[in-house]
Structure formats: C-alpha cells, structure tokens
Amino acid sequence: MAWQKDHKQKTREKILNSGAKLFTLKGFDKVGINDVMADAGLTRGAFYSHFASKSELYAESMRVAGARRAKNILSRSPEESSAALRALVNGYLSQGHRNSEDGGCPLAFLVTDIAQQDEQVRDVYTEVFRGFMDMLSSRLIHPETGQASEIRVQARKTEAMQKTVMMVGGMAIARALNDDDLAEELLNACREGMLQGIPATA
Amino acid sequence: MAWQKDHKQKTREKILNSGAKLFTLKGFDKVGINDVMADAGLTRGAFYSHFASKSELYAESMRVAGARRAKNILSRSPEESSAALRALVNGYLSQGHRNSEDGGCPLAFLVTDIAQQDEQVRDVYTEVFRGFMDMLSSRLIHPETGQASEIRVQARKTEAMQKTVMMVGGMAIARALNDDDLAEELLNACREGMLQGIPATA
DNA sequence: GTCTATAGAAAGATAGAC
DNA sequence: GTCTATCTTTCTATAGAC
Numbered sequence: 001m002a003w004q005k006d007h008k009q010k011t012r013e014k015i016l017n018s019g020a021k022l023f024t025l026k027g028f029d030k031v032g033i034n035d036v037m038a039d040a041g042l043t044r045g046a047f048y049s050h051f052a053s054k055s056e057l058y059a060e061s062m063r064v065a066g067a068r069r070a071k072n073i074l075s076r077s078p079e080e081s082s083a084a085l086r087a088l089v090n091g092y093l094s095q096g097h098r099n100s101e102d103g104g105c106p107l108a109f110l111v112t113d114i115a116q117q118d119e120q121v122r123d124v125y126t127e128v129f130r131g132f133m134d135m136l137s138s139r140l141i142h143p144e145t146g147q148a149s150e151i152r153v154q155a156r157k158t159e160a161m162q163k164t165v166m167m168v169g170g171m172a173i174a175r176a177l178n179d180d181d182l183a184e185e186l187l188n189a190c191r192e193g194m195l196q197g198i199p200a201t202a
Numbered sequence: 203m204a205w206q207k208d209h210k211q212k213t214r215e216k217i218l219n220s221g222a223k224l225f226t227l228k229g230f231d232k233v234g235i236n237d238v239m240a241d242a243g244l245t246r247g248a249f250y251s252h253f254a255s256k257s258e259l260y261a262e263s264m265r266v267a268g269a270r271r272a273k274n275i276l277s278r279s280p281e282e283s284s285a286a287l288r289a290l291v292n293g294y295l296s297q298g299h300r301n302s303e304d305g306g307c308p309l310a311f312l313v314t315d316i317a318q319q320d321e322q323v324r325d326v327y328t329e330v331f332r333g334f335m336d337m338l339s340s341r342l343i344h345p346e347t348g349q350a351s352e353i354r355v356q357a358r359k360t361e362a363m364q365k366t367v368m369m370v371g372g373m374a375i376a377r378a379l380n381d382d383d384l385a386e387e388l389l390n391a392c393r394e395g396m397l398q399g400i401p402a403t404a
Numbered sequence: 405g406t407c408t409a410t411a412g413a414a415a416g417a418t419a420g421a422c
Numbered sequence: 423g424t425c426t427a428t429c430t431t432t433c434t435a436t437a438g439a440c
Contacts, residue, residue, distance in 0.1 A: 026318055027315075029231035030318055033434070034432095034433075042405095042407090044433095045405095045436090045437095046405065046407075047435090048436080049405055049406075053435085054434070054435095109314065112313050112315050112377075113314050114378035115378055122378070122379075123380055126378075126379050130384075161388050161391035165371045165372045165388070168371060168375060169367045169371015169374060170367045170371065172374060173366075175313075176324070176327055176328075185363065189361075192360060192364075193364040213424095234415055234416085235416065235417085236414095245424070245425060246415095246417090246426090247418090247419095247425055247426070248425075255417085
C-alpha cells in the first residue's frame with residue numbers, strides 16, 4: 001500500500017513539474033492537458049486520477065513554480081546583506097530570467113492570465129505575491145534607526161510594495177517587448193531603481 | 203462609391219471598438235470572433251471582409267485601445283505641471299481603472315498575453331509602450347538645471363522607464379490580486395512612488 | 405492507475421445565397 | 423457586405439478495457 005501511495009505521489013509531482021514549466025511559459029490557454037501529460041511521460045486519460053480539472057492543476061502548478069523560485073532565491077542569498085540583495089535583483093531582472101525556458105517567476109509571467117480565472121487560482125496568485133513581498137521586505141537593507149514606530153513599519157511595507165512592482169512588473173513588461181535592446185534598457189533601469197542607496201559592498 | 207467606402211470604414215471602426223473593449227478586458231484567448239462581431243451588432247461571416255485573421259484584429263484593437271487611452275490622458279492633463287501629473291497618476295492608478303469595464307490600458311491589462319503572439323502584435327505593443335513612456339517622460343517635472351547634458355538625458359530616460367513600470371506593472375498586478383484591500387494598498391504605494399518629490403501645487 | 409477511444413462543445417476560417 | 427450554413431480542428435472531460 002505504501003508503495004502504491006508513493007508511486008501516485010511521485011506521478012503527481014511529475015505532472016505538477018510539467019505544469020509549472022509549461023503554464024509559466026505559455027499561460028493557461030496555450031497549454032493543453034495533453035501537452036502537460038505528454039511532457040510528464042503520460043497520456044491524457046490518466047490526468048483525472050490526479051486532478052479534478054485543468055484549473056486545479058493550474059493553481060497547484062503556480063504554487064509549485066512560486067515555491068521553486070523562492071527556494072532558488074533563498075539558496076543564493078540567505079543573509080540580509082547588500083551583496084545578497086544585489087544577487088537577488090541581478091538574477092531576477094536578467095535576460096536569463098526573461099528568456100527562461102523552464103522556470104520563470106509565475107508572478108511576472110502570468111500576471112494578466114489571472115484576472116479571468118476562478119477563485120482558487122486567484123487565491124494562489126495572491127498568496128505567492130504576499131510571499132514574494134515578504135521575502136523582499138526582509139531583505140531590504142535599512143539603517144536600524146531608533147524604535148520601529150508604526151510609521152516606520154508602514155514606510156517599509158510601502159517600499160516593499162513599490163520594489164515588488166518594479167521587479168515583477170519590470171520582468172513582465174520586458175518579456176512583452178519585441179525589442180531586445182529596449183528590454184535590456186528597461187531591465188537596467190529597474191535594477192538601478194532597486195539598488196538605489198544600496199552600498200556596493202556588504 | 204464614396205458612400206459605400208464610408209460605410210465600410212464605419213463598420214470597421216465599430217468592430218475595432220468592440221475588439222478594443224473585449225480583448226482588453228478578457229485577453230486574446232477568452233474572446234471569440236463571434237463575441238466581437240455580436241458586440242458590434244454583426245455576425246461571424248462578415249468578419250473576414252474586414253480583417254485577415256483574429257490576430258490582425260487583436261493587433262489593431264490594441265492600437266485603438268492605446269490611442270484612446272492616450273487621448274483620454276492628454277485631454278485631462280494637457281500641460282506640464284505638477285497638477286497635471288498628479289491627475290494623470292491618480293486616474294491611472296485608481297480602482298476605477300482597475301475595475302474598468304470598457305477601456306483599460308492595454309499595456310497593463312494585456313502584458314502577459316503578448317509574449318506568445320505573432321510579430322505584428324508584439325510590434326504594436328512595443329510601439330504603444332514607447333508612446334506611453336514618451337508621454338510620461340514629457341510630463342515628469344524637472345528643475346531645468348544648466349544645459350541638458352547627455353548624462354542628464356540618460357537619467358531622464360531611466361526615470362521615465364522606472365515610472366512607466368510602476369504605473370503599468372502596478373495596475374497589472376493590482377488587477378490580478380484577489381484581495382481588494384491589498385490591491386488598494388498596492389495602488390497607494392505606487393501613487394506615492396510616482397509623486398515622490400512632486401510639489402503639491404503647480 | 406494508466407491506457408485507448410470517444411463524446412461533446414467551442415472556435416477559427418470558408419462557401420455561397422442575397 | 424452581410425447573412426446562414428458548414429468544414430475542420432482543438433480541447434476538456436468521460437467511459438471502459440487492462
């Protein structure tokens with residue numbers, strides 16, 4: 001019994017990995033269940049033993065893609081230091097990420113896809129967004145001045161939001177632009193905005 | 203002959219207006235040619251007398267939506283003044299725009315839709331993006347200091363890009379979030395970022 | 405649980421009457 | 423130019439054998 005359960009779990013994960021990759025790259029409508037299952041080495045018919053609908057797979061895939069990206073970021077910049085923030089920003093706002101073939105940030109790659117989806121999908125997006133914002137917030141460098149007043153907390157939150165928009169929005173737009181030079185300029189501008197006031201060394 | 207030509211032109215415009223509205227709201231895949239034609243008061247069959255493909259309609263609709271939005275903005279803030287910039291920003295980063303039923307900004311509402319489309323569509327998006335950036339750039343308030351050196355020009359361009367990202371990206375993300383309060387906070391944060399350093403009066 | 409086969413619906417594009 | 427009718431493809435979801 002334990003063996004079977006384990007096998008089903010493994011298969012489910014394979015499907016989710018394929019979903020995370022394909023959906024993130026092409027969006028909900030351009031990816032069929034067939035594509036996902038084929039990528040996972042299976043056929044259509046087996047799909048509904050694992051998920052109730054395409055939409056459910058989409059939501060779960062987004063969670064997986066978000067978690068993977070977070071893990072990626074955390075492993076590279078575990079400490080709160082200007083060097084870590086620099087690495088995070090440079091990795092995110094890069095051509096490598098823009099042209100990623102298997103693991104872009106779902107927040108950036110799927111923004112516009114979300115508004116028309118069902119509650120479950122929108123909830124997951126919002127949840128992943130909060131996670132990203134909190135992660136970024138904890139990594140923003142601030143001179144620890146006096147007691148953290150309520151006002152200071154609010155200002156920090158506002159800054160985290162603005163910077164999240166600059167990261168996620170910048171990547172989303174850069175991907176849409178049909179001009180590599182312009183996209184590069186845009187990514188540079190966003191990097192500059194993100195790192196303004198951050199010292200060059202830790 | 204002139205009469206017929208005029209009629210065809212008017213019909214084409216009706217289709218384009220419907221396309222601009224529906225595509226902007228729901229994206230490429232969620233809108234059928236049937237929907238667009240019905241909204242324009244026509245039937246499927248007549249479509250291909252006006253456009254070669256759905257994709258062509260999409261590209262042209264985006265241009266129309268962009269032009270309409272630009273006209274809207276220009277009519278409200280014709281001068282370069284801090285009050286005009288304020289009006290522009292407040293109008294764009296508003297719940298009214300977020301919940302717009304018939305004329306959101308295609309740059310924000312369709313970002314993620316673009317990457318998978320054909321060259322024509324991507325070219326139009328890029329063109330509309332440049333227009334938005336230039337418009338914003340011309341409205342950013344700057345103390346005119348000395349001669350406009352090359353460095354100053356570059357800095358201005360960088361700022362225009364960052365602020366365009368904050369506007370377009372902020373609206374795109376706000377639309378995706380499934381939490382009105384969080385979306386409101388996000389829009390507020392972006393407004394604050396946009397208006398930082400802008401005096402309260404002209 | 406996974407497979408093949410297929411139902412059932414939706415949508416892009418075309419044909420031909422008026 | 424616009425209509426109705428239809429071809430064709432694609433895709434979600436289900437049925438039933440193994």
